[in-house]
Amino acid sequence: MSGFFKKLMHGFSQDSDPVTNYEGSKGVGLRIENLNKSFEDNHVLRDISLDIQAGETFSIIGPSGTGKSVLLKHIVKLITPDSGKIYIDGQDIFAEDVDKKPKGYRYSMVFQTSALFNSLSVGENVGLWLREKRVCPENRIRRIIREKLRLVGLEGKEELMISELSGGMKKRVAIARSLAMNPDLILYDEPTAELDPVTSDELARVIMDLKKELQLTTIIVSHDLNFALYLSDRVAMIDPEGIVEVGTPDQIKASENPVVRKFIYTTTKGIKGED
Amino acid sequence: MIEALGRNILNLTQTAGEMVKLFGQTVLYFKEAPRNLPSIFRQTAEIGIGTLPVASVLALFVGMVLALQTGSELALYGSQEAIGAIVGLSMVKELGPVMTCLLVAGRVGSSMAAEVGAMQVYEEIDALKTLEISPIRYLAMPRLLACLFAVPALVIFSMLIGIAGGAFISDINPVINVPYNVYYENMIRAIGYLDIVKGIIKATVFGGIVAHVGCYVGFKTRGGARGIGQSTTRAVVMSFLMILVADYFLSRLMM
Ligand SMILES: Nc1ncnc2c1ncn2[C@@H]1O[C@H](COP(=O)(O)OP(=O)(O)OP(=O)(O)O)[C@@H](O)[C@H]1O
Ligand SMILES: [Mg+2]
Numbered sequence: 001m002s003g004f005f006k007k008l009m010h011g012f013s014q015d016s017d018p019v020t021n022y023e024g025s026k027g028v029g030l031r032i033e034n035l036n037k038s039f040e041d042n043h044v045l046r047d048i049s050l051d052i053q054a055g056e057t058f059s060i061i062g063p064s065g066t067g068k069s070v071l072l073k074h075i076v077k078l079i080t081p082d083s084g085k086i087y088i089d090g091q092d093i094f095a096e097d098v099d100k101k102p103k104g105y106r107y108s109m110v111f112q113t114s115a116l117f118n119s120l121s122v123g124e125n126v127g128l129w130l131r132e133k134r135v136c137p138e139n140r141i142r143r144i145i146r147e148k149l150r151l152v153g154l155e156g157k158e159e160l161m162i163s164e165l166s167g168g169m170k171k172r173v174a175i176a177r178s179l180a181m182n183p184d185l186i187l188y189d190e191p192t193a194e195l196d197p198v199t200s201d202e203l204a205r206v207i208m209d210l211k212k213e214l215q216l217t218t219i220i221v222s223h224d225l226n227f228a229l230y231l232s233d234r235v236a237m238i239d240p241e242g243i244v245e246v247g248t249p250d251q252i253k254a255s256e257n258p259v260v261r262k263f264i265y266t267t268t269k270g271i272k273g274e275d
Numbered sequence: 276m277i278e279a280l281g282r283n284i285l286n287l288t289q290t291a292g293e294m295v296k297l298f299g300q301t302v303l304y305f306k307e308a309p310r311n312l313p314s315i316f317r318q319t320a321e322i323g324i325g326t327l328p329v330a331s332v333l334a335l336f337v338g339m340v341l342a343l344q345t346g347s348e349l350a351l352y353g354s355q356e357a358i359g360a361i362v363g364l365s366m367v368k369e370l371g372p373v374m375t376c377l378l379v380a381g382r383v384g385s386s387m388a389a390e391v392g393a394m395q396v397y398e399e400i401d402a403l404k405t406l407e408i409s410p411i412r413y414l415a416m417p418r419l420l421a422c423l424f425a426v427p428a429l430v431i432f433s434m435l436i437g438i439a440g441g442a443f444i445s446d447i448n449p450v451i452n453v454p455y456n457v458y459y460e461n462m463i464r465a466i467g468y469l470d471i472v473k474g475i476i477k478a479t480v481f482g483g484i485v486a487h488v489g490c491y492v493g494f495k496t497r498g499g500a501r502g503i504g505q506s507t508t509r510a511v512v513m514s515f516l517m518i519l520v521a522d523y524f525l526s527r528l529m530m
Contacts, residue, residue, distance in 0.1 A: 118394075132310075
C-alpha cells in the first residue's frame with residue numbers, strides 16, 4: 001500500500017519548489033551500485049554497477065528484454081530497486097529524507113513509448129513543465145517551445161494534437177518535451193527506433209550540440225549501434241546476466257568478448273563485420 | 276476457503292486505506308487549486324453541461340411517474356392534495372440526489388476512470404512524475420473539485436425539474452386533478468429549508484465519491500486496453516455501492 005502511495009506522491013515535495021537556474025545545465029555524475037530488481041520470479045537486473053561521469057554521453061546496448069528500460073526507470077525513480085543504490089550528483093536518490101530538500105539538478109526521460117499527453121497539443125506537451133512550474137512568462141515559454149520544436153525538426157507544429165502524429169513525430173515531440181526542461185541529466189530510451197535515417201542523423205547532431213553547449217550528462221539506450229557508437233563517449237553492453245562490458249566505442253568494437261562480438265557484428269542492424 | 280476470505284478482507288481494508296490516503300492528499304492539494312483553475316473550470320463545465328440533458332430527462336420522468344402512481348393511489352382516499360408534498364419531499368431528500376448521482380457515476384465516473392487509467396497504462400502518469408508534476412495535483416484534485424461544484428448544481432436542477440414534472444401530471448391527469456397552485460402551496464408547506472440543505476449535502480458527498488473513485492480506480496489500472504475496460508466497470512460498480520451505502524448513513528445521520 002505504501003508502495004502504491006509513494007509512487008503517486010512522487011514529486012509531491014518538489015512541486016512547489018521554485019525552479020532555480022533554468023538557463024544553464026551543469027551535467028551531473030551518476031553512480032549505480034549493485035542494483036538488483038526482480039518482478040516476481042523474473043530477476044531482471046542483476047548486480048548492475050555503472051559509473052557515469054558528469055557531462056558524459058553514455059550508451060547502453062543489449063538484447064531486448066534485458067532490463068534496459070527498467071534500469072532507466074530506476075534512475076528517474078519510477079521504480080525502486082530490491083537492493084543497491086543510485087547516486088546522482090553524490091546524493092543517494094532512494095534515501096529516506098531525500099525528498100525533503102531540493103535536488104539541485106534536473107533530469108528528464110524520453111520514454112520508449114514517447115508517453116505524450118494525449119489530451120494536449122504538441123505545444124502544450126512541450127510547454128507543460130514550464131507552465132506548471134511557472135518557470136518564466138508566457139511569451140518566453142512560447143519562444144522556448146518554438147525553439148525546442150525547431151531543434152527536433154517540428155517547427156510550427158505546435159497546434160497539432162498528439163493523435164495526429166506519426167510514431168517518429170511523437171518521439172521527436174517527446175525529445176523536445178524533455179529538452180524544454182533544460183535538464184542536467186537526460187535519458188533517451190530508444191530515441192531513434194521510429195526515426196528515418198536522416199532524422200536520426202539530425203538527432204545525433206542535436207545531442208552532440210547540446211553536449212558541447214550545455215555539458216549535460218546523456219544516457220542513451222539504443223538498438224541502433226551506429227548511432228550509439230558514433231555519439232557516445234562510452235558504451236555498456238548488458239545481457240541477462242548483467243553488464244558484460246563497458247568501454248569506449250573503439251574498445252567495444254575491438255572487444256574479444258564473444259557476447260559483445262555476436263551482438264554488434266550482425267548483418268542487418270549491426271556494424272559491418274570484418275569477414 | 277477461509278484463506279480466500281481472509282485475503283478478500285485484507286484486500287478490502289487495503290483498498291479502503293489507500294482510498295482514504297489518496298483522498299487526504301487530494302484535499303491537501305486544494306490549496307493549489309488556483310494554479311489549475313482552467314482545468315477545474317473545464318472539468319466542471321464538462322460534467323455539468325454534459326450531464327444536464329440526460330439528468331433533466333431522468334428527473335422529469337421520475338417526477339412524472341411518481342406523481343402518476345402516488346397521485347392515483349391517493350385519489351382513492353380523496354387526499355390527492357398531498358401529492359405536492361410527497362413529490363417535493365422525495366425529489367429533494369432522496370430521488371434528486373441519488374438518481375442524479377447514480378447517473379453521474381455512470382457517465383462521469385466511468386470516463387474519469389477510463390481517462391486516468393489510459394494515462395496510467397500508456398505511461399503518461401510516469402511522464403508526469405518525471406516532469407515533477409504530481410498526478411494527484413494535476414489529475415485528481417481538479418476532478419474532485421469540479422465534481423464538488425458541478426454535482427450539487429446538477430442535483431438542484433434535477434429537483435426542480437422533477438417537481439415540475441410532478442406538477443404537470445397532477446394538473447393534467449383527470450384522476451388526480453390537482454391544480455398547480457394547490458400542488459405548490461402543499462409542497463412549500465411540507466419542505467423546510469433544512470430538507471433542501473440536507474439534499475445538497477448528500478449531493479456534494481456523492482459527487483465527491485464519484486470523482487474520487489474514478490481517479491483512484493484510474494490510478495490503479497494495470498494491463499493494457501483490457502485493464503482500462505475493467506477499470507471503467509469497476510469505477511461504476513464501486514461508486515454505485517458507495518453512494519447507496521453513504522445515502523443510508525447520511526439519511527440516518529441527518530434524521
Ligand atoms: N512493470 C513491470 N512488471 C513486471 N515485469 C516487468 C515490468 N517492467 C518490465 N518488466 C520485465 O522486465 C524485463 C525487462 O524489460 P525492459 O522493458 O527493461 O526490457 P528492455 O531491455 O528495455 O527491452 P527492449 O530493448 O525490448 O526495450 C522484461 O522481461 C519485462 O517483462
Ligand atoms: Mg526498453
